[in-house]
Amino acid sequence: MAKKVKMKTHRGAAKRLKRTGTGKIRRYKAYKSHKTGKKSPKRIRNLRKPALVSKGDQKRIDSLIP
Known part of the structure; x- marks a missing residue:
């Protein structure tokens, strides 16, 4: 049985981008x-x-910042 792996946040993107309340x-x-x-x-x-x-x-x- 395959292990479910959590997706990692791209730290460089996380420092530069923020998600708004509506998801943009x-x-x-x-x-x-x-x-x-x-x-x-x-x-x-x-x-x-x-x-x-x-x-x-x-x-x-979206794939960089889950």
């Missing part, structure tokens, strides 16, 4: 950490806001 996956935006001198304050401010993962990517990421 929230991500944070890239291009904010450095070289911000040439970016407008509005652009840097908008990069602070979290975004939702696209529908196609959500299918892949």
Whole structure:
């Protein structure tokens, strides 16, 4: 009889992504950490806001964060 193995969470994904109450996956935006001198304050401010993962990517990421 085969042993049932628990699925492990991908730790790198778990640190970067969070699941919302409705089950969607929230991500944070890239291009904010450095070289911000040439970016407008509005652009840097908008990069602070979290975004939702696209529908196609959500299918892949669901297996990383059970």
